Amino acid sequence: MTNKVTIFIEDLPYQVANDINLLQACLSLKLDIPYFCWHPAMGSVGACRQCAVMQYQDEEDTRGRLVMSCMTPVSEGMRISFSHEKAEIFRATNIEAMMTNHPHDCPVCEEGGDCHLQDMTLLTGHITRRYPGTKRTHNNQYLGPFLNHEMNRCIGCYRCVRFYRDYCGGNDLNVFSSKNNIFFGRAEPGNLENEFSGNLAEVCPTGVFTDKPFSQHYIRKWDLQSAPSICTHCSVGCNTYVTERGGIIRKINNRYNAAINGHFLCDRGRFAYQHVNHDNKLTQIWSRAQQSQTTHIFDNEQAHSQLSQWLNETDAQVLGIGSARSSLENNAALHKLVGGNNFYAGIANNELKQLQLLTKTYESKQVALVSLSQIEQSDAVLLVGEDVTQTAPRLALSIRQMTKNAGIAQAAKLGIKPWQDEAVRNISQDSKSPLIIINTDETKLADVAKYNLKLAPNKQLELLIEIEAYLTSKYALTPSAETFSDLAIAIAEELLAANNPVVVTGTHSFDIALLSACLRLSILLRKHKNNSGFYCATSSINALGLSLLAQPDHDIDNLIHSIKSTPPTLLIIMETDLYRYCANEKLSKYLDNIKHIVVIEQIMNDTVKMADLVLPAASFAEQHSSWLNNEGRLQRAYAVMPASDMRQTPVQWLAQHNALDDGQNLYRYMQTITPLLQPIMQIVTTDKSDFPVARQPMRSSARTAFFANIDVKEYAPKRDKKSNLTFTMEGVAGFRQQTLDNSQHKITTPVTGVWSPKWNSNQALNKDLKQSSFQDEADSSLGADLGLKIFDQLNSQEFTVPAAQIDSPSQPLNNLSICPQHHIYSNDELAIYSSSIQQLRPEPVISLNQQQANHLSLKSGENIIISSDDYNISLPCFISKTLADKVVLVPFTEFLRLGTNMHVATKHSAGNAEGECND
Ligand code: SF4
Ligand code: SF4
Ligand code: FES
DSSP states (O other), rough: OOOEEEEEEEEEEEEETTTTHHHHHHTTEEEOOOSSSSSSTTTOOSSSSSEEEEEEEEEEEOOOOOOEEOOOOOOOOOEEEEEEEEEEHHHHHHHHHHTTTSSOOGGGOTTTTHHHHHHHHHHHHHOOOOOOOOOOOOOOOOOOOEEEEEEGGOOOOOHHHHHIIIOOOOSSSSEEEEEEGOOOEOOOSOOSSSGGGGGGHHHHHSEEEEEHHHTOOOOOGGGOOOOOOOOSTTTOOEEEEEEETTEEEEEEEOOOOOTTBTEEEEHHHHHGGGTOOOOBBBBBBEEEEETOEEEEEEOOHHHHHHHHHHTEEEEEEEEEETTTOOOOOHHHHHHHOOOOGGEEEOOOHHHHHHHHHHHHHHHOOOOOBBHHHHHHOOEEEEEEEEEEHHSSSHHHHHHHHOOOOOOOOHHHHHOOOBBBBHHHHHHHHTOOOOOEEEESOOOOTTGGGEEEOOOOOOHHHHHHHHHHHHHHHHHHSSSOSSSOHHHHHHHHHHHHOSSSSSEEEEEEEOOOOHHHHHHHHHHHHHOTTTTTTTEESSSSHHHHHHHHHHHTTOHHHHHHHHHHHHHOOOEEEEEEOOOSSOOHHHHHHHHHHHSSSEESSBBOOHHHHTTTTEEOOOOGGGGGGEEEEETTEEEOOOSSOOOOOOOOOOHHHTTTTTTTTSSSHHHHHHHOGGEEEETTTHHHTOOOOSSSSEEEEESSSOOOOOOOOTTOOOOOOOOTSSSSSSSSSSSSSSSHHHHHTTTTTOOOOOOOOOOOOTTGGGGGGGGGOSSSSOOOTOOOOOOOOOOEEEESSSOOOOOOOOOOOOOOSSSSSSEEEEEOOOOOOOOTTTTTGGGHHHHHHOOOOEEEEHHHHHHHTTTTTOOEEEEEEEEEEEEEEEEESSOOOEEEEEEEEHHHHSSOOOOEEEEEEEEEEEEOOOO
């Protein structure tokens, strides 16, 4: 527990938390203590010697001794001097020594202006170079599509390897050589393999690792505009700053949210933005003339008149498809236009069923939904049926941190604080909090798992049901006479031994029986352990939100079934590529029978090609929007730039036709669809203010010469009529505005960047984090916008999760289970437009183990055919050494298209991947 102690700095008393180190305490008091190796998430190792201060025994002590503040716990009555001459000289000498080999290349270094080393050097007063010698130089390496490497800039703080290896579990980045010639890189040039490598650009305090896609359209930090946003590439809902210049997204930075992503993003979230800049993004309104099949470019008026005409035809039957990758506002606008009965969710039937089961359970409050930070603090995780590194990557990083808690607890018994990283690791050695993984295949968390069970889905289900039965019996007044397997007992006992165990699963298995079993287990645990939690990774950023708007069975499978039997006169498809869910030729035939198809979409895809009217949609970076993550956390994102060309938000496209404006009425309508969305007003009321807040960084060049090649005068920047942020470099930075809010002025604004006087890099955040341990969800004014958890806002509803049946349709007994194989760089529909991500997409294969391959007489590389009612795929077979028996893994995108009723048909000779439709 955090208590306060009084420390004396330069003889003045200050109250600080008692569980932090002296460096952290001084930073929280806004003192400019320089440091390099300490990181709030990784703790202290005392490697850089930069944070020295003078410590005194007591009031009588006039001599004092130099201590590293990051390695020194605060204590009651402690006396220190930050400005003692000896401490100042020590720090200045230290940084001067570091700079002997550092190239003085700030003007050409991409880190310049956003560099912790630059800030600390100036802070320490080292402004003149005295060392006349030759600098040590290194060769740089190719590290893949995400990061540049410029080793000569290294100051040897070890943050990179500590982050990559100790924090993320990566093993292909290391430190080589010794003394004054150390090298941080890979044994050989090649792609960095860890899914969090991009964070090195923020973790490294210098310009050794820099964002490679950013360098391809580089802009200095002081010329970038940024806005607070939400990552839209999985259901976790990490917080980001999206940065822009001239209508081009330049890079994504982490935005600290204490409950979700903390200091780190995954590489998909950081680098998947390039679809917004892509050549294939839709910018024009297209209309296809039915007779001539020719395409015309429409203006706004023509588009609305066309849509109005189709909506008002006398025999009009209108259906709409909403999108799990579109905002709540956009989905609600379409819902209003077509009506609830005609609104379909752009997700598969199995998934909608899973989502609605989750919602009902969450409403009943029988499980406690936990955040990523709560998972990091828990002491046991049962992870079932979900390869979270691939489907919700940031979650995997939190689970990895959870396993360290046994060691932290062991160290605590010896009086060692969690931030004393080296000491904690020495004491804990291999002791880990239990992570129990039940999955079809080995995952990247295997190295920290206590149990790595690779089982076919029906075996997973059997085991879960057995664990539930064992717990029921154990809690019963009269234990059952039933006998249980050693494995079920061992897993149950691990959960019972923990103080706050968490059951983690996901919807990516498409297995409703497995989800039911996880929910029931979690409910049972919660009855007896109040601190136990539940977390379910859903498919897309707004999948849960979309499921709240859709009626049961109003999903893509049923929509396709419906248009096949009774084609509507008008189908409005919003941000959903139907061809991801259905075989090409079949779907095209069904769509051909529909009189008018309107597609509202951001980027060219096969569905757009079938449209009679294409309305270009604004991307996440061009709209103010609300998103509901998988914990039911409602979050707000802001546009960083106005929508380009003819692009508009779907809300704006539909506003003329659904009798809703794009403001309060829309939100009121949302609240009428489901009471769960009642809290929406609370997160949108701050949008408008007369007080303009610029998206500029605190230190801005104010250069706005965008049109110098066209005209001598500069055009006025576009106004943002819908928020208190302006699309301009002028105004007041969010940082200051927040400060105003903390005083008398009741203006609440989103913070648009991280900055502190003299601290221009992202490390400025550490001066704003509150003193207490980082386990407090609301520990920072910068991270204070944690979103709103909707399931906490309402009274609980009655609901019983149905018991999972071993012979449920998704659980084939004795047969082969065909399961989806997920990959971080292949799953997401929009991420694949990023060229850097494309380079890391694996070749599609169908995986099975050797036993199964023998059974089917298959050799590695031979093509294998999987068939369903509508569709065949033929892909090379990959023989996996880690896959469970009786399981076949099919790439997720093909799995979606195959739908239900798929089976292994046969094999044919080696060849390229192909997919075809059965007519
Ligand atoms: S590469 Fe960067 S993070 Fe790694 S040791 Fe060098 S300066 Fe520190
Ligand atoms: S974990 Fe998901 S939400 Fe977070 S950065 Fe990665 S893709 Fe985005
Ligand atoms: S920050 Fe204290 S020694 Fe590096």
